[in-house]
Amino acid sequence: MADSTYPVWGWGRDASDEPAASELAALAPLAEGLLGHRIEAPITPAPLRDLPDDRVTRRLPQGLAEIASSDPIDRARHSIGRSYRDVVRAIAGRLEHVTDVVLRPTSDAQISDALEWCADNAVAVVPFGGGTSVVGGVEPDVGDAWTGCVSLDLSALSGLAEVDAVSRSVRARAGTSGPELEDALRPHALTARFYPQSFERSTVGGWVVTRAAGHFSAGPTHIDDLVESVRAITPSGVWESRRLPGSGAGPSPDRALLGSEGTLGVVTEAWIRVQPRPTVRWAATYAAPDLATGLAAVRAITQTGIKPATCRLIDAGEATVTGTLATGEAALVLGLESWSAPVDSDADVLMTCCHDHGLRLVEGGASRSQDGSAAAWRSSFLRAPYVREQLVLLGLVVETFETATTWDRIPSLIADVTDRTATALREVCGGGTVTCRLTHVYPDGAAPYFTVIAPGRAGSELAQWDQIKAAASEALLAAGGTITHHHAVGRDHRPWYDEQRPELFATALRAAKAAVDPAGVLNPGVLI
Numbered sequence: 001m002a003d004s005t006y007p008v009w010g011w012g013r014d015a016s017d018e019p020a021a022s023e024l025a026a027l028a029p030l031a032e033g034l035l036g037h038r039i040e041a042p043i044t045p046a047p048l049r050d051l052p053d054d055r056v057t058r059r060l061p062q063g064l065a066e067i068a069s070s071d072p073i074d075r076a077r078h079s080i081g082r083s084y085r086d087v088v089r090a091i092a093g094r095l096e097h098v099t100d101v102v103l104r105p106t107s108d109a110q111i112s113d114a115l116e117w118c119a120d121n122a123v124a125v126v127p128f129g130g131g132t133s134v135v136g137g138v139e140p141d142v143g144d145a146w147t148g149c150v151s152l153d154l155s156a157l158s159g160l161a162e163v164d165a166v167s168r169s170v171r172a173r174a175g176t177s178g179p180e181l182e183d184a185l186r187p188h189a190l191t192a193r194f195y196p197q198s199f200e201r202s203t204v205g206g207w208v209v210t211r212a213a214g215h216f217s218a219g220p221t222h223i224d225d226l227v228e229s230v231r232a233i234t235p236s237g238v239w240e241s242r243r244l245p246g247s248g249a250g251p252s253p254d255r256a257l258l259g260s261e262g263t264l265g266v267v268t269e270a271w272i273r274v275q276p277r278p279t280v281r282w283a284a285t286y287a288a289p290d291l292a293t294g295l296a297a298v299r300a301i302t303q304t305g306i307k308p309a310t311c312r313l314i315d316a317g318e319a320t321v322t323g324t325l326a327t328g329e330a331a332l333v334l335g336l337e338s339w340s341a342p343v344d345s346d347a348d349v350l351m352t353c354c355h356d357h358g359l360r361l362v363e364g365g366a367s368r369s370q371d372g373s374a375a376a377w378r379s380s381f382l383r384a385p386y387v388r389e390q391l392v393l394l395g396l397v398v399e400t401f402e403t404a405t406t407w408d409r410i411p412s413l414i415a416d417v418t419d420r421t422a423t424a425l426r427e428v429c430g431g432g433t434v435t436c437r438l439t440h441v442y443p444d445g446a447a448p449y450f451t452v453i454a455p456g457r458a459g460s461e462l463a464q465w466d467q468i469k470a471a472a473s474e475a476l477l478a479a480g481g482t483i484t485h486h487h488a489v490g491r492d493h494r495p496w497y498d499e500q501r502p503e504l505f506a507t508a509l510r511a512a513k514a515a516v517d518p519a520g521v522l523n524p525g526v527l528i
Contacts, residue, residue: 009090046093081133129206135490174205219307232265284364310335318435403481
């Protein structure tokens with residue numbers, strides 16, 4: 001355990017969470033059955049190779065040297081996120097780009113000092129929250145114009161700074177993780193109701209700068225919906241918006257920071273809307289004879305005006321793999337919750353919609369029902385990052401990607417993207433599976449989420465990933481979708497983001513960055 005590199009590439013907190021040989025042995029036959037492909041011996045994680053020389057620490061002034069770490073594991077951990085590409089490289093002990101030093105500021109003043117020093121010394125700065133980026137958002141791939149790169153770890157800036165029970169909002173520091181936020185809110189009988197799949201490790205600041213979404217399918221589910229105001233430190237000074245429930249006073253300063261991915265400033269805290277903890281829940285699982293029938297039912301549900309907490313339509317393949325439904329039908333997992341009123345009337349409307357569209361009730365349909373298939377899906381959702389790293393150790397290519405588009409395009413988008421991705425898998429990997437589910441739904445559209453599992457070739461996994469990623473991304477844009485619904489842009493999505501956004505907006509964004517970050521030190525290579 002002492003020599004384990006798991007803290008660099010693993011989802012768990014420490015080496016004790018590293019997959020055991022017995023776990024891999026148990027999973028291998030299931031993966032073979034899914035793919036029809038023999039699983040060879042699991043990959044043994046390689047030792048971390050010697051890292052490039054630290055070009056920064058010896059130059060730091062005393063105040064910054066006191067919060068600096070150049071420990072090899074620390075540097076490596078802060079040089080990757082948690083994409084498939086990241087995990088593969090770290091398991092192999094190969095990191096192309098490594099941060100020189102990790103700084104852990106404990107105050108806004110230290111952040112300001114770090115940004116000023118880095119700007120004066122041509123050192124790039126990559127803000128770091130929980131390190132859960134799956135799009136290359138924290139990799140220090142900053143180009144050759146810099147004399148070094150620091151990772152600015154905000155974990156020391158955590159916890160609640162203020163609770164406004166009257167307005168039901170809290171001022172949370174950027175380094176606060178999901179569990180830390182909920183633990184702090186629980187004594188006040190409040191919840192942020194924000195649970196992304198990365199909840200265990202991701203942070204408030206990370207949610208803001210990536211425009212993250214929680215697992216709730218409708219209603220307030222994007223961090224955009226929860227933010228009252230944001231405070232950020234930039235190389236040119238402090239960027240802090242007035243705390244308001246709403247405003248028509250010009251373009252929103254908060255909206256500029258939402259999705260900025262550390263390029264316009266270092267977010268240090270945000271006022272977040274919270275609510276009382278739910279007291280009533282209802283759940284049901286329905287079977288649809290095919291995905292098209294399920295899509296029609298979901299669209300009808302969203303256009304009733306009801307906003308279910310859970311409305312996940314899962315195709316037959318994924319329903320079988322996750323244990324949600326093993327009948328060859330698509331599964332629709334529904335859920336309602338409330339802290340103020342019964343949900344029975346809304347539940348009746350949802351059940352009527354499902355019945356009218358020919359869906360079959362599998363289980364549930366009563367308040368407080370969270371058993372069986374719905375619980376299986378929820379467990380699968382939370383365990384997915386751990387299972388993925390096990391599949392990678394078994395030599396498989398495992399990737400997810402998501403998009404969003406309007407209802408009129410949803411059926412053709414799912415068909416086209418599935419077909420083009422499956423074709424790429426056959427050509428690149430000799431086979432594999434592509435499954436789809438809807439994660440978020442709106443009256444005017446939805447967010448399809450695709451999962452790819454395919455056999456990898458030892459030593460060629462990254463080349464395979466590149467080809468599959470390109471085919472899927474090009475198919476998304478061609479079908480009228482967005483390159484990402486809630487995973488951010490990072491470095492991996494840049495080519496398709498550049499194609500998607502209006503060029504005049506790109507020009508305006510560059511001008512904004514030049515104003516707040518004249519030396520361009522903040523996360524070079526991301527967004528612009």
